[in-house]
Amino acid sequence: MVVPILKQSDVLIASIQAALTDADLLQLRDDLLAKVGQYRSRGVVIDVTALDVMDSFATRTLRSIAEAARLRGARTVIVGIQPEVAITMVQLGLVLGAVSTALDLEEGLELLGALNRKDAPGG
């Protein structure tokens, strides 16, 4: 299950379509990090609306994507965590750490804009 990655101006949008195996998640990580360099993206949005499970491996991988993308000059926002998934993550003891989240794609893009304005010199 390959996750499609769309480029929209200086942002990459990865929309997960269905359940992912651990190998798929690692592939997503590698693809996103390569594309951040290729397109000089300033932001990454990962839409997890279609994920019915966010276990410890998925959470750890999303966290490492966000941290590595940050080192490559891009901010990451995770959008679309479902309510049942959020409850489960809390009970499991999972935290996204410094990773930004937003309710949906639109809010995620807004948040990225705000984060990047804040980063801009003199901003």
Add this chain to the structure above:
Amino acid sequence: MVDEAREGLEGELLVPIERDPDVVTARQKGREMAVEAGLSGSDLTLIATAISEVARNILVYAGHGEIILRQLERNGRRGVCVIARDEGPGIQDIPLAMQDGYSTGRSLGLGLPGAKRLMDDFEIVSEVGKGVTVTMMKWRR
């Protein structure tokens, strides 16, 4: 614990865990069985996530094993039972493995303690050199 519970209306299902996609299959089958047992809402996500954790442990630490899914009925109450079984190296110190953040795999160390929090009943037995069996249940509310 398992024996007390009267066994399945729809019988049981065995999912071999040998490769990465089997983890996804096991959690999907677990969710389906939980629906059949009358569970709903976030309970389905809790069960699927707990299965994901124990199934991954089988792959990572034992190489291969199996997940057995059963419907339960006890005193008119329905539920599901998940058994994760392998014949890998086993766990030397179970109380240690059950601690949040303890990992020999350089991962988060939340799989076992997290699965215990997600389910109603959780039992882990292991003999070093013989493998691990995790038995967990979730009952309809």
